[in-house]
Each structure stands twice: as structure tokens, then as C-alpha cells.
Amino acid sequence: xxxxxxxxxxxxxxxxxxxIQMRRDRxxxxxxxxxxxxxxxxxxxxxxxxxxxxxxxxxxxxxxPIVRTILNxxxxxxxxxxxxxxxxxxxxxxxxxxxKVAFVVSIPAGFSKELLRGNRPQILIEADASDPxxxxxxxxxxxxxxxxxxxxxxxxxxxxxxxxxxxVEVVIHPRYNPEGIxxxxxxPGLLGVIITMTMVMITSVxxxxxxxxxxxxxxxxxxxxxxxxxVGKIAPYVMVGAVQTAIVLLAAKFLFDVPxxxxxxxxxxxxxxxxxxxxxxxxxxxxxxxxxMQAMQLTFFFFLPSLLLSGFMFPFRGMPDxxxxxxxxxxxxxxxxIIRGIMLxxxxxxxxxxxxxxxxxxxxVVGSLAILRYKRTMD
Amino acid sequence: MTExxxxxxxxxxxxxxxxxxxxxxxxxxxxQVWGFLGxxxxxxxxxxxxxxxxxxxxxxxxxxxxxDIKTEAEKIRRLTGYMTQKFSFWAxxxxxxxxxxxxxxxxxxxxxxxxxxxxxxxxxxxxxxxxAGALSGGWKQRLAxxxxxxxxxxxxxxxxxxxxxxxxxxxxxxxxxxxxSSEGVxxxxxxxxxxxxxxxxxxxxxxxxxxxxxxxxxxxxxxxxLITFSAVxxxxxxxxxALLLEPGVEHAAYFGSALHVSGTERLLLQAAxxxxxxxxxxxxxxxxxxxxxxxxxMKRAGDDERAYQ
Numbered sequence: 278x279x280x281x282x283x284x285x286x287x288x289x290x291x292x293x294x295x296x297i298q299m300r301r302d303r304x305x306x307x308x309x310x311x312x313x314x315x316x317x318x319x320x321x322x323x324x325x326x327x328x329x330x331x332x333x334x335x336x337x338x339x340x341x342p343i344v345r346t347i348l349n350x351x352x353x354x355x356x357x358x359x360x361x362x363x364x365x366x367x368x369x370x371x372x373x374x375x376x377k378v379a380f381v382v383s384i385p386a387g388f389s390k391e392l393l394r395g396n397r398p399q400i401l402i403e404a405d406a407s408d409p410x411x412x413x414x415x416x417x418x419x420x421x422x423x424x425x426x427x428x429x430x431x432x433x434x435x436x437x438x439x440x441x442x443x444x445v446e447v448v449i450h451p452r453y454n455p456e457g458i459x460x461x462x463x464x465p466g467l468l469g470v471i472i473t474m475t476m477v478m479i480t481s482v483x484x485x486x487x488x489x490x491x492x493x494x495x496x497x498x499x500x501x502x503x504x505x506x507x508v509g510k511i512a513p514y515v516m517v518g519a520v521q522t523a524i525v526l527l528a529a530k531f532l533f534d535v536p537x538x539x540x541x542x543x544x545x546x547x548x549x550x551x552x553x554x555x556x557x558x559x560x561x562x563x564x565x566x567x568x569x570m571q572a573m574q575l576t577f578f579f580f581l582p583s584l585l586l587s588g589f590m591f592p593f594r595g596m597p598d599x600x601x602x603x604x605x606x607x608x609x610x611x612x613x614x615i616i617r618g619i620m621l622x623x624x625x626x627x628x629x630x631x632x633x634x635x636x637x638x639x640x641x642v643v644g645s646l647a648i649l650r651y652k653r654t655m656d
Numbered sequence: 657m658t659e660x661x662x663x664x665x666x667x668x669x670x671x672x673x674x675x676x677x678x679x680x681x682x683x684x685x686x687x688q689v690w691g692f693l694g695x696x697x698x699x700x701x702x703x704x705x706x707x708x709x710x711x712x713x714x715x716x717x718x719x720x721x722x723x724d725i726k727t728e729a730e731k732i733r734r735l736t737g738y739m740t741q742k743f744s745f746w747a748x749x750x751x752x753x754x755x756x757x758x759x760x761x762x763x764x765x766x767x768x769x770x771x772x773x774x775x776x777x778x779x780x781x782x783x784x785x786x787x788a789g790a791l792s793g794g795w796k797q798r799l800a801x802x803x804x805x806x807x808x809x810x811x812x813x814x815x816x817x818x819x820x821x822x823x824x825x826x827x828x829x830x831x832x833x834x835x836x837s838s839e840g841v842x843x844x845x846x847x848x849x850x851x852x853x854x855x856x857x858x859x860x861x862x863x864x865x866x867x868x869x870x871x872x873x874x875x876x877x878x879x880x881x882l883i884t885f886s887a888v889x890x891x892x893x894x895x896x897x898a899l900l901l902e903p904g905v906e907h908a909a910y911f912g913s914a915l916h917v918s919g920t921e922r923l924l925l926q927a928a929x930x931x932x933x934x935x936x937x938x939x940x941x942x943x944x945x946x947x948x949x950x951x952x953x954m955k956r957a958g959d960d961e962r963a964y965q
Contacts, residue, residue, distance in 0.1 A: 287760065290760030290761045293760070301748045459833060490746075491742045494710065495740060495745065498733060500761060500762065501734065
């Protein structure tokens with residue numbers, strides 16, 4: 278018997294054992310399927326990077342057709358939802374502090390008259406900027422919204438009151454996601470987050486569970502080499518990852534209508550490489566941790582920066598240099614570029630080969646570490 | 657093929673400051689059942705683990721089945737069956753699945769047939785689809801024995817295999833051990849039970865990490881030089897404590913309704929009995945039991961240990 282076939286049969290032995298144990302552990306198995314669905318619902322439906330319908334209060338000291346036009350414009354823009362109206366300027370501080378509204382729009386008395394005289398009267402928008410992400414889009418568009426609304430009223434003899442165009446016309450052409458739909462960005466990224474979370478968590482307890490139940494001693498006393506145990510143990514979870522991938526990709530297509538511009542084959546190769554990278558890391562954790570509890574803690578220690586620094590939650594290029602450097606080490610960062618690149622931009626292998634290479638290097642380094650850390654004795 | 661199944665010299669194992677095994681020499685010829693005895697914490701488990709390559713040595717050297725225990729652990733693993741003290745098979749696999757896993761790891765030919773035969777030999781066929789975790793102690797031990805013998809090892813290391821198992825299951829288990837031994841397998845079995853020790857061909861006795869004695873049961877009893885008197889009758893219940901205070905009394909303990917008093921000096925023993933004993937009680941000299949010898953050996957080793965520290 279050659280040594281290659283020898284090792285293959287031992288890998289199969291471990292693989293089949295893990296498969297049976299996985300099947301018997303219904304709760305874990307259910308969780309591995311439930312997590313993608315739960316996250317799809319939460320991230321897919323609940324999160325919006327372009328928040329709309331933010332509660333706003335208006336303080337108007339005069340009621341004129343122009344003021345009504347402005348208020349209608351704000352309301353119909355979708356960003357402002359006018360929930361309070363008052364004519365007393367002293368209300369503004371209270372409304373903001375209470376947190377009932379995110380904006381207070383104040384239009385002073387005599388506004389319409391000043392406007393018609395061409396004196397460029399002021400509208401004050403006070404914003405609760407404690408959460409910049411929540412208010413910034415609405416603030417940024419306020420001027421455009423108001424000018425747009427007034428366009429209908431300022432016609433004919435009043436046309437001179439409209440702002441004159443600047444010397445340069447800027448043409449903006451948002452590509453890949455022209456409507457700026459958050460889900461197009463989030464849902465593909467979600468696949469990476471789900472795989473990172475479940476794959477690392479499940480394999481991180483792979484060896485610690487054997488130690489805690491005492492079966493490790495038995496495993497060590499039998500002729501199984503570290504890499505055989507490792508490959509055999511992580512192989513069943515590649516299949517779990519495949520199921521999760523199917524769930525997310527189907528949801529992306531049929532539930533969220535995310536476009537798919539590139540090659541599905543290339544994406545699947547990327548998914549497999551990414552799954553193996555995470556499983557190797559989880560296995561390494563399980564050779565470091567002394568208990569299942571520690572393994573879980575290590576997993577979360579890794580999961581948090583993955584979520585925050587990979588570009589999933591916040592724009593990668595907006596982070597300071599040091600954070601970007603940490604982000605570059607995380608597999609999720611590279612997977613996000615692969616999956617967003619393929620699905621949204623139709624990127625081919627040529628433009629993604631660096632990301633693939635980095636993932637493969639990650640697997641080689643972390644996998645070797647796991648083999649080195651795997652204890653062959655009980656010392 | 658070398659003569660000795662186990663040949664280790666000066667085995668030392670330290671865990672931090674604690675010396676668990678302190679210069680143990682063991683030579684076991686092939687093809688016998690050896691009892692491995694000694695009080696809790698005497699280093700039996702540590703010694704067994706070093707022999708089968710599960711622990712690195714802090715000192716000493718040795719060969720197991722002709723292979724170096726430091727460098728050839730892989731080869732030793734293929735030829736050895738090691739049954740751990742704590743049940744160490746997979747609770748969420750059935751008996752059959754556990755055996756199939758082991759058979760695959762050892763790459764046994766005719767997997768299904770080998771497992772069938774093993775199940776049959778150990779009387780596990782009817783329960784083969786039960787989860788290992790749901791088995792009672794006796795059945796768990798049987799499964800473990802099946803799993804560690806399936807690859808036809810030349811040496812079997814059993815670490816307290818019958819702890820917590822009922823008498824009938826223990827008896828069955830020992831029948832299996834003798835059956836396996838009759839096939840030419842060397843068996844080293846650690847135990848606390850004296851009746852089990854007497855079922856062994858030979859014995860190795862460890863205390864405080866040191867080898868105290870090894871050899872056939874009869875020789876060990878003889879070499880201890882122990883003389884034992886036994887008494888039956890009313891009133892003996894209060895003698896033991898008083899006897900232990902007398903010079904020359906190494907140990908005094910009750911065995912059922914009898915009191916055993918042991919020591920190496922006949923005259924001192926007789927004097928002690930005369931002083932403490934009551935005339936209604938009849939004292940007779942008896943051949944010391946293995947337990948008498950071990951309790952005495954354990955005390956001597958303990959005294960040495962205290963002198964040594």
C-alpha cells in the first residue's frame with residue numbers, strides 16, 4: 278500500500294466520523310443553516326446606509342404658498358418626514374434634545390417677502406449629528422431639494438431668482454450600482470460574514486472538544502497524522518459552507534434582485550478558497566485554545582475586526598492607514614473584493630488575481646501553523 | 657523479534673516541579689498477563705503513556721516491542737492497543753461506528769468483516785447500533801476492549817479497565833483478557849483490585865513513582881518476608897488500633913470477620929499479640945495475602961519517601 282492511499286483512507290475515516298457527529302448534533306447543524314437566513318433578514322432588510330424618512334420638525338413663522346412648496350419638497354424627497362409643526366422658535370432646542378426628531382427646519386417670518394425681493398433669505402436646518410451616518414445624506418441634499426421644489430414656483434418673471442449655474446457642469450455617473458441600493462453591496466458581503474462566523478466557530482472547537490471529552494488521548498494513541506486529522510475534520514464543513522453559499526446566492530437573486538455581472542464559476546472557486554481559509558484558521562484556534570470556551574473567545578476576537586475592518590460595515594478606503602493594514606490581513610477583506618467585484622462589476626480573474634493569491638498565502642501560513650501547533654503527545 | 661515486550665530503564669517524568677515517575681525500570685517478557693499495581697498517584701498511568709509514546713520522557717530510555725519509545729512511537733502505535741483509564745471513545749457514535757472509525761484509521765483489510773467478527777467475539781453484535789454514550793460501564797469497557805484489539809496488537813496496555821464495573825462484567829472482562837493472552841499477546845493491566853492482581857501471571861508494583869517490586873505473585877509474597885497472624889472471634893474489633901502502636905506490627909486490618917496482623921519479626925509480632933490480644937481469641941498463622949503484602953509495601957515505600965524528603 279502506498280503512503281498516499283494510506284493517508285487518504287485515514288482522512289476518509291476522520292471525515293466520515295465528523296460527518297456522523299455533525300448529523301447527530303442537530304442544534305449546531307440547524308444553527309449553521311439558520312444563521313445565514315437570520316443574517317439575511319437582519320442585514321438585508323433592516324440595514325440602510327442611505328437612511329430615509331427621518332423624523333423632522335418644522336418651525337414656520339409664516340404660512341405662504343412658497344413655504345408650503347418648500348415643506349412639500351422636503352417631505353416628498355423621502356429624506357424628511359415632517360412629524361411636528363410649530364410656530365415658536367424656542368421649541369427647536371427641546372425637540373432635538375428629546376430625540377423625537379432628527380432635524381428642525383426653521384423658516385423665519387418675512388421669508389417669502391425677502392425671497393421675492395431677491396435677498397437670499399436663510400432657512401436654518403438644525404440636525405442631530407450625534408450619529409453622522411444617519412443625518413449626513415439628508416443634510417447634504419437639503420439645498421438641492423429646496424431649490425428643486427422652488428423651480429415650479431419661480432417661473433416667468435420670477436425666473437431670475439433661480440440660482441445661476443456655475444461655470445462648470447459636473448457630470449456624475451454612478452456605475453455598478455447606479456441607484457445606490459444598499460442591499461446590492463450588503464447581501465454579497467453577507468456571504469463572507471456568514472462564512473467567517475460559522476466556519477471559524479465550528480472548527481475552532483474541533484480539537485478542543487476532543488480534548489475535553491477525553492477522546493483526544495485515544496486519537497493520539499492511534500496512527501493518525503496531524504494533517505490527516507485536520508483535512509478530515511474540516512472537509513465536512515466545506516459542504517456546510519456550500520449550503521450556506523447556495524442560500525445566500527439564491528436570496529441575492531430572487532429576494533433582493535442583486536445583479537450578477539460576472540462569472541459564477543469564478544465566484545464559486547473564490548468561495549471554496551475563502552471557506553478553506555476560514556476553516557484553517559478555526560483549526561489553528563482549536564490547537565491553541567485549551568477549552569471550548571477559549572476557542573469561542575478566540576473566534577469572537579477574530580470576528581469583530583473582520584466585521585469592522587474588512588469593508589463590510591464601513592468603507593475600507595475611508596479608514597486610516599493602520600486600520601487598512603490590519604484589514605489587508607483579514608481573509609474577509611479579500612473575499613469582499615472578489616464577490617463584490619464579480620457580482621456587481623463583472624470583474625474577471627485578471628483583476629482579482631491578487632486577492633486570490635493573498636487568500637492562498639493565508640491558507641498556507643495558517644495551515645502550517647495548525648500542523649505545527651497540533652500536539653502529538655499529551656505533554 | 658526481541659525477547660522483551662517492554663524494556664524501559666530509568667524512566668523519569670516530571671510535570672513542572674512534580675516528579676510523577678522517578679527512575680522506573682520495567683522488563684516484561686512477551687506473552688504473559690502482567691498486573692500493574694500501586695496506589696493512586698503512583699505513576700502507573702504516566703508510565704503507560706510514556707511506553708506508548710503519548711508523553712515525552714524527562715529521563716531514561718526504553719524500547720517497546722523492539723522499537724525506541726522516543727523516536728519510533730508511530731511504529732509502536734500500530735502494534736500496541738492502549739485502553740485509557742477514562743472511557744475515550746466517541747459518545748455520539750454507535751458501537752459499530754466507533755469500531756469502523758478505528759478500523760479505518762488502522763487501515764484494516766475487509767473492514768466490514770473485521771468489525772463483524774470483533775462485535776461477535778465480544779458479544780456486542782446485538783448492541784452495535786446503540787450510541788456509545790448511552791452504554792453502561794461494563795458495555796463501554798467491552799467496546800473499548802474491542803476497539804483496542806481489533807488491529808491485532810502484540811501488546812495490550814489496559815489502564816484500570818474494570819474500575820466501576822460490576823463483578824459479573826469484571827469476570828467476563830478477565831475471561832477476555834486471558835483469551836487474548838492465549839493468542840500470544842502481552843498484556844499489562846493496571847488495577848486496584850487484589851483478586852484481579854491474583855489473576856495475573858506476574859505483577860509490577862509501583863509506589864510514589866518508583867518501582868517497588870516485580871515478579872510472580874508467589875515470589876512477591878515470599879520476598880516480602882511478611883508473617884501474618886489472623887484472629888476470629890468476639891472482641892477483635894477493638895484490637896487493630898492498639899496493635900498498630902506496637903513495635904514490629906507493619907499493618908493490622910480486617911478482612912471480613914477476620915483480623916490480619918503482619919510484620920517481618922515473628923517474636924515482636926507474638927509479643928504484640930500477647931500484650932493486646934484477649935485470651936478468648938484464637939490466633940493462627942496464615943500465608944500472607946497479596947493485599948497484606950501490598951499494604952505493607954505501600955507503607956514501607958511511604959516511610960522511605962518521607963525519609964527521602
